[in-house]
Amino acid sequence: MSTMAEARLRFFGAVGEVTGSCHWLQTPQGDVLLDCGLFQGGRDEERRNAADFGFAADKIQALILSHAHIDHCGRLPLLVKRGFSGRIYAQPATARLLRIMLEDSARLALADAKHANRRRAREGKPPIEPLYGLEDVEAVYDLIEPVPYGERQAVLPGLSFSFADAGHILGAAITEIWVESRGQTRHLVFSGDIGSRGTPFVVDPTRIASADLVLMESTYGDRLHRARSETIAELGEILENAWQSGGNVLIPAFAVGRSQELLYWLAKHHRDWGLSRWRIYLDSPMAVKVVGVYREHHELFDAEALAEWHGPNNPFKMKNLKLVSSVEESRALNDVSRGAIIIAGSGMCNGGRIRHHLKHNLWRPQCHLLFSGYQAAGTLGRALVDGADHVNLMGERVKVAAQRHTIGGLSAHADQNGLADWYGGFANRPPVWLVHGEDPARRALADRLQQQFQAEVSLAEASSEVVV
Numbered sequence: 001m002s003t004m005a006e007a008r009l010r011f012f013g014a015v016g017e018v019t020g021s022c023h024w025l026q027t028p029q030g031d032v033l034l035d036c037g038l039f040q041g042g043r044d045e046e047r048r049n050a051a052d053f054g055f056a057a058d059k060i061q062a063l064i065l066s067h068a069h070i071d072h073c074g075r076l077p078l079l080v081k082r083g084f085s086g087r088i089y090a091q092p093a094t095a096r097l098l099r100i101m102l103e104d105s106a107r108l109a110l111a112d113a114k115h116a117n118r119r120r121a122r123e124g125k126p127p128i129e130p131l132y133g134l135e136d137v138e139a140v141y142d143l144i145e146p147v148p149y150g151e152r153q154a155v156l157p158g159l160s161f162s163f164a165d166a167g168h169i170l171g172a173a174i175t176e177i178w179v180e181s182r183g184q185t186r187h188l189v190f191s192g193d194i195g196s197r198g199t200p201f202v203v204d205p206t207r208i209a210s211a212d213l214v215l216m217e218s219t220y221g222d223r224l225h226r227a228r229s230e231t232i233a234e235l236g237e238i239l240e241n242a243w244q245s246g247g248n249v250l251i252p253a254f255a256v257g258r259s260q261e262l263l264y265w266l267a268k269h270h271r272d273w274g275l276s277r278w279r280i281y282l283d284s285p286m287a288v289k290v291v292g293v294y295r296e297h298h299e300l301f302d303a304e305a306l307a308e309w310h311g312p313n314n315p316f317k318m319k320n321l322k323l324v325s326s327v328e329e330s331r332a333l334n335d336v337s338r339g340a341i342i343i344a345g346s347g348m349c350n351g352g353r354i355r356h357h358l359k360h361n362l363w364r365p366q367c368h369l370l371f372s373g374y375q376a377a378g379t380l381g382r383a384l385v386d387g388a389d390h391v392n393l394m395g396e397r398v399k400v401a402a403q404r405h406t407i408g409g410l411s412a413h414a415d416q417n418g419l420a421d422w423y424g425g426f427a428n429r430p431p432v433w434l435v436h437g438e439d440p441a442r443r444a445l446a447d448r449l450q451q452q453f454q455a456e457v458s459l460a461e462a463s464s465e466v467v468v
C-alpha cells in the first residue's frame with residue numbers, strides 16, 4: 001500500500017459517446033460524483049439507463065452537477081432511488097432548470113413504460129417499472145445545495161470546488177476542484193459542456209489560468225461551426241420568403257436554450273425583418289417555464305442580452321409574441337392558416353405539440369418548416385430533413401408539401417476552434433482527458449491539442465483509472 005493516499009478518477013458514462021455524463025472522484029476522504037446523466041439514443045441506451053451504475057449509490061458522499069441538460073442530470077432520481085442521500089451541488093439557475101428537466105423526464109419515463117407494457121401484455125410478459133417517477137424527482141430536490149459561480153464550496157475534508165460560467169446554457173458550469181492527493185492539493189478542472197462564443201444570453205466560456213489535470217468535453221472536436229451571423233441572415237431570408245408564400249412557419253425546438261435563442265433573434269431583428277406583420281407563438285409549456293427561469297436569473301446574461309433585456313427589444317416582451325401554455329390555446333392555432341410563426345417542442349418532432357401543428361400545416365405548400373437543431377436518426381425530424389414525402393402523424397398519413405429548411409450554426413457547444421481556445425487558457429498546458437465525444441471527434445481534438453499546445457492528451461475509457 002502506498003503511504004500517501006491518492007485521489008483517483010473513473011468514468012461511468014460519456015466515454016466515446018456524448019450522453020450519460022458520469023465521472024467518479026474517489027478520494028481518501030470519500031467519493032464524489034461529477035454528473036449523473038441519462039444515456040440517450042435507442043433501445044441499448046434505455047437498457048443502460050436501467051442497469052447498475054457500476055458503483056454503490058449509497059457509498060457516494062456528494063454529487064457536483066455541471067448543468068441541467070438531461071444527459072448530465074437525467075439519472076439523478078434513479079441514484080437517489082438506489083440509496084444516494086448526499087448533497088447535490090448545483091449552480092442556482094441549474095437547480096431551477098433541473099426541476100423542469102427531471103419532471104419532464106419522469107413523465108416521459110412513465111409514458112415509455114406504459115407503451116412498453118401494452119406491448120408486453122400482448123406478448124404475455126410481466127409489466128416493467130418506469131425508470132423513475134415524480135416521487136423520485138421530488139426526493140432529488142431535498143438534496144440540492146445551490147452554489148453560485150465563483151464561490152468556494154467545501155464538500156469533504158480535503159475536497160472543495162467552485163463553479164465558473166461555461167457559457168453553454170443558463171447556469172452551466174465549469175467545475176474547479178481542489179483535492180488532497182499524494183500529499184498535495186491537486187487542482188482538477190472538469191469542463192462540463194463548453195459553450196460556443198456568440199450564443200445569446202450566456203457569456204463566453206470562462207478560461208481557467210492553470211490546472212494540474214483537465215477533464216474536457218469533445219462533442220464537436222472534429223467540426224467547425226458556420227458563423228452565427230450567416231445563420232441569422234439566412235433565418236431572416238427564410239422568414240421573408242415565407243411571408244411571400246402566405247402560410248405559417250413551424251420551428252421545432254428544444255425547450256431549454258434553442259427556443260429562447262430563437263426569440264432573441266426575432267426580437268433583435270424585429271424591425272429589419274418586418275416581423276410586426278407576423279404573430280409569434282412559443283407553444284411549449286416547458287419552454288414557457290424555462291422563460292420564467294431566464295427572467296429570474298437575467299443577472300447571468302451577457303452584456304448584449306442584458307441591454308436587450310432592459311431595452312425595447314426584450315425577447316420575451318415582443319408585442320406580437322404569445323407564450324402558449326394551455327392545450328386549448330395550442331389547438332386554436334390549428335385554425336390559423338397564415339401569418340403565424342410557431343416555435344414548439346419537441347426539437348426532433350418525436351413528441352410534443354409540434355406534431356399537431358405538423359399535421360395541420362405539412363400538407364400545405366405555402367407553409368414552411370424550419371429546423372434549427374440536430375435531428376437524430378430514427379426521429380420524425382430526421383425523416384423530414386431527409387426528404388420524406390409522406391409521414392405518419394397521429395394515426396394519419398400526411399403528405400409533405402411544405403417547404404423545408406435547415407439552418408446550421410446555432411450550436412450551444414464549442415467547435416474545435418472554441419475547444420482549443422478554451423484549453424489554450426491554461427498557461428501551464430496540463431494533461432487532459434477527453435470525455436463527452438464520439439471517437440472521431442475526440443481523436444481529432446486530441447490531435448489538435450497535441451499539435452497546437454504539445455498537450456498530453458488521453459481518451460477516457462470505462463476501464464481508465466486516473467491518479468489525480
Ligand SMILES: [Zn+2]
Nearest residue numbers: 067069168193
Ligand atoms: Zn449540455
Ligand SMILES: [Zn+2]
Nearest residue numbers: 069071072193
Ligand atoms: Zn452534454
